[in-house]
Amino acid sequence: xxxxxxxxxxxxxxxxxxxxxxxxxxxxxxxxxxxxxxxxxxxxxxxxxxxxxxxxxxxxxxxxxxxxxxxxxxxxxxxxxxxxxxxxxxxxxxxxxxxxxxxxxxxxxxxxxxxxxxxxxxxxxxxxxxxxxxxxxxxxxxxxxxxxxxxxxxxxxxxxxxxxxxxxxxxxxxxxxxxxxxxxxxxxxxxxxxxxxxxxxxxxxxxxxxxxx
Amino acid sequence: xxxxxxxxxxxxxxxxxxxxxxxxxxxxxxxxxxxxxxxxxxxxxxxxxxxxxxxxxxxxxxxxxxxxxxxxxxxxxxxxxxxxxxxxxxxxxxxxxxxxxxxxxxxxxxxxxxxxxxxxxxxxxxxxxxxxxxxxxxxxxxxxxxxxxxxxxxxxxxxxxxxxxxxxxxxxxxxxxxxxxxxxxxxxxxxxxxxxxxxxxxxxxxxxxxxxxxxxxxxxxxxxxxxx
Numbered sequence: 155x156x157x158x159x160x161x162x163x164x165x166x167x168x169x170x171x172x173x174x175x176x177x178x179x180x181x182x183x184x185x186x187x188x189x190x191x192x193x194x195x196x197x198x199x200x201x202x203x204x205x206x207x208x209x210x211x212x213x214x215x216x217x218x219x220x221x222x223x224x225x226x227x228x229x230x231x232x233x234x235x236x237x238x239x240x241x242x243x244x245x246x247x248x249x250x251x252x253x254x255x256x257x258x259x260x261x262x263x264x265x266x267x268x269x270x271x272x273x274x275x276x277x278x279x280x281x282x283x284x285x286x287x288x289x290x291x292x293x294x295x296x297x298x299x300x301x302x303x304x305x306x307x308x309x310x311x312x313x314x315x316x317x318x319x320x321x322x323x324x325x326x327x328x329x330x331x332x333x334x335x336x337x338x339x340x341x342x343x344x345x346x347x348x349x350x351x352x353x354x355x356x357x358x359x360x361x362x363x364x365x366x367x
Numbered sequence: 368x369x370x371x372x373x374x375x376x377x378x379x380x381x382x383x384x385x386x387x388x389x390x391x392x393x394x395x396x397x398x399x400x401x402x403x404x405x406x407x408x409x410x411x412x413x414x415x416x417x418x419x420x421x422x423x424x425x426x427x428x429x430x431x432x433x434x435x436x437x438x439x440x441x442x443x444x445x446x447x448x449x450x451x452x453x454x455x456x457x458x459x460x461x462x463x464x465x466x467x468x469x470x471x472x473x474x475x476x477x478x479x480x481x482x483x484x485x486x487x488x489x490x491x492x493x494x495x496x497x498x499x500x501x502x503x504x505x506x507x508x509x510x511x512x513x514x515x516x517x518x519x520x521x522x523x524x525x526x527x528x529x530x531x532x533x534x535x536x537x538x539x540x541x542x543x544x545x546x547x548x549x550x551x552x553x554x555x556x557x558x559x560x561x562x563x564x565x566x567x568x569x570x571x572x573x574x575x576x577x578x579x580x581x582x583x584x585x586x587x588x589x590x591x592x593x594x595x
Contacts, residue, residue, distance in 0.1 A: 245451025247453075
């Protein structure tokens with residue numbers, strides 16, 4: 155529950171007594187945790203324990219009911235926080251009528267992008283070689299997830315908020331997520347990943363947040 | 368790293384929406400067909416008396432075009448809400464109002480522009496005097512973006528609710544009353560050979576105001592509607 159790396163720099167996520175309640179019924183919290191650059195945080199909990207809600211609070215889509223959260227040193231959902239954060243939720247935000255490449259270009263146009271690799275090379279990297287011009291509608295659930303992962307890896311965001319990134323993925327896909335996470339952390343980025351426990355990232359997890367239903 | 372620029376994000380959204388509309392271009396034709404059918408019903412219902420049809424032609428075309436625009440309004444945020452693209456827009460580092468302004472422009476281009484092209488044909492079919500034709504087109508050119516802006520703000524407000532189509536109509540049509548009054552007033556004045564600039568100037572003033580305020584109001588409405 156404590157930050158390990160780079161304790162001199164301010165943590166990318168800092169939660170103090172953070173909690174959320176829906177109609178006076180507690181969803182999660184109060185939680186205290188911090189996540190620094192180079193770290194990977196794991197949010198564990200059963201179905202309905204509030205993992206997604208926690209990510210939505212940190213993304214700024216929901217207001218916390220009590221406690222405070224700082225994302226990249228700013229209020230969640232503020233421009234500073236949004237600029238450095240990329241999220242991937244259950245709904246991937248891909249347009250089914252557009253091709254994989256067009257979807258990546260939309261993400262890059264809205265969020266900016268890293269200098270390398272280009273969208274085409276990134277699609278190859280996630281194992282979608284030859285699917286660039288295929289409409290997303292015709293891809294399988296796992297392939298859609300890979301398109302979303304490619305978009306995530308292209309964006310310049312330092313902080314990733316990933317909701318069940320392993321869902322729908324085969325063995326290679328799970329390795330792909332782990333490779334992307336490792337590379338992201340090695341480059342100084344941080345990621346907060348939810349998991350219901352069946353599959354998850356294990357090497358180099360710097361903080362674990364356990365949620366009880 | 369290259370950050371996304373404001374202009375780049377606006378262009379990205381506009382291109383995206385136009386591309387999506389192009390991939391489903393059959394859907395974009397539905398409001399046009401609707402307008403043609405509704406306008407054609409009037410001569411059947413009222414009889415082929417030329418003087419009567421010519422007198423009501425301007426108003427019929429105006430109301431038909433406005434109702435046809437309503438058809439597509441319910442879907443403005445539906446798709447993006449269902450596949451999570453709206454969430455990605457909310458979380459993007461760009462101001463939401465900018466992205467929504469692109470959405471509004473795309474909606475007008477996709478829905479209203481084809482209606483503007485078919486409106487003169489409908490007016491001719493109903494026998495509107497040639498002198499009033501350009502005035503009708505000018506009135507539609509001002510009224511359709513105004514209605515699109517107001518409509519999308521209301522659509523944003525109802526974005527969180529299911530089956531909001533009827534609610535949307537009930538909310539929007541009262542707001543459309545002044546638009547119809549000014550637009551029809553201009554056409555009526557032109558038909559009688561009277562000066563018609565003043566009502567159009569009012570529409571233009573309202574449009575200028577809405578162009579600035581609607582994207583901001585829409586962004587706020589969307590955040591309220593989705594704050595569940």
